[in-house]
Amino acid sequence: MTRATAAPEESRRSRWRYGVPVVCLAAGLLLAATHGVSGGGEIRGSDSPRLVDLVREAQQSVDQLSGQRDALATQIDDTHGRSSDTALTAMLARAAELAAEAGLNPVHGPGLTITLTDAQRDANGRFPRDATPDDLVVHQQDIQAVLNALWSAGAEAVQMQDQRIIGTSAPRCVGNTLLLNGRTYSPPYTVTAIGDVSAMKAALAAAPLVTLYKQYVVRFGLGYTEQAGSDVQVVGHTEPLRMRYAQPAGPIGY
Known part of the structure; x- marks a missing residue:
């Protein structure tokens, strides 16, 4: 083999000598990043929740809360009357009676x-x-x-x-x-x-x-x-009403 034909062969060997470690290093970095993102689990596993499943679960939660809300509204209507206007009128009338007795109105x-x-x-x-x-x-x-x-x-x-x-x-x-x-x-x-x-x-x-x-x-x-x-x-009383009640400090001795 002459020196002229040996030079290209030597050049190809040098590229492989340095290229392979670089490719391996890049692959290692990619694998490390993937592990960090996935937390050690499989990224494309078949058991991962899909977006449609998350939406369906959220809708079920909303439906459940809406049912609770409707039940509470029905309970309030049963207590104060079916008409919200009637209930509000009754509460306002009672509040007006109590306000006069409590000294909140000018006289x-x-x-x-x-x-x-x-x-x-x-x-x-x-x-x-x-x-x-x-x-x-x-x-x-x-x-x-x-x-x-x-x-x-x-x-x-x-x-x-x-x-x-x-x-x-x-x-x-x-x-x-x-x-x-x-x-x-x-x-x-x-x-x-x-x-x-x-x-x-x-x-x-x-x-x-x-x-x-x-x-x-x-x-x-x-x-x-x-x-x-x-x-x-x-005048009527206009300051905030802060009601405080006495509470026992401990057992009462006789």
Whole structure:
């Protein structure tokens, strides 16, 4: 064999020597990628779920939930009446009744307005010498005494400042201000009640703590007025209703 004919043969051997490892490496990478995607399982296996099967299963789930919905709607109709309009009308009527009883609606009628305020300085700009700071301000017990007297006289609706007093209202004194349903007020404090004016005046006159407050009015200059009206306006309660119930903390011992 001559050198001229041996060169091409050597070139073909060199291409095979380097080409085979490259092809094997590429095949190995392809196999590794396929294994990673399939998670070790067969990609084209016959047991793999088909798209049509997934759609069919989803449709069955929808049908089942729709049946449950229809059953619940039927149960609601059986409870409140077959007509949704009738059921809604009944619920709204019941809600209106409860709203009036709960004090959510504004009302008006004959009533009484009571105003309490802190003591004022005299003409010389002074307070009584023997007065303490507590003697010169309206306290929580004074406001509660007025409210209790009004309720005991059968007041139909009571308002303090610009808020309706309901079963969950609790006026509290914080320093020289009043806290009611998260809002603070400074004196004068105004209480408005609708009801029998004569009965409410009598209840205020007979209440021991109100009588004590009136003595402080004379002695230290606190403010107190009562004003009757033939058509007094009382607002409805507009704050969110948060009902809380007492729960036992543990076994009761006797």
